[in-house]
Amino acid sequence: MLTDLELTQYVDQLSHLKFGQSFRHNAVWNIRLRTTGGRFFPKDGHLDFNPKFADHESLDKIILHELCHYHLYYAHAGYKHEDKDFKMLLKKVGGSRHAPSLSSKKIHYLYMCESCGRSYPRQRKIDTLKYRCGKCRGKLKAIKNAS
Ligand SMILES: [Zn+2]
Ligand SMILES: [Zn+2]
Structure with missing residues (x-):
């Protein structure tokens, strides 16, 4: 599993590739997340990710989902699930719409x-x-x- 620092670097890398922008905050694994794959905290800009998805092929999609919240929030656009901006951006970058099922293939x-x-x-x-x-x-x- 990636460390929090490696995870943050990986999120930044995906952010550059898919959004053309840096991810300037921290990404951390949070074992308290149960069913969701990740969460964005507008208060301090950090992202939580569910370590159960650390080895899953869906991790990228979860990261892209959270990055949509993140970038739209700082662009003062609609960053919530029901917002049109969010739905459009999510579709464009190919993020997951819901937390993927844990039964999906494990990757090594x-x-x-x-x-x-x-x-x-x-x-x-x-x-x-x-x-x-x-x-x-x-x-x-x-x-x-x-x-
Ligand atoms: Zn290529
Ligand atoms: Zn979300």
Whole structure:
């Protein structure tokens, strides 16, 4: 599992790729989250994530969902679930609409294309010298390895 610092860096990376903006606050794992995958706190700008989803292929989508709340809030746009701005942005970046089911496939390895940012959650290790991004042929970088 990523540390809180690594998680924050990963969220920032996704934020740059999908929103073209930095994530300037902290992301932390919060074991008290039960059914939700994540939560945004407008008070201090931090994000909580459910560690049960740490090894799931849906983690990216959960992060994108929370980043929609985050960026819209600071843009003074509609940042709540029922807001049109939120629904549109969520659709655009491909975030999850609801907390994904925990029965979804568990992943052990996570790779990201260095050029286009596409992520590759995998159950098995990939030879990054041999395999390239299926979309743009860019180089793959390991974000997370099975521990
Ligand atoms: Zn939400
Ligand atoms: Zn690529």
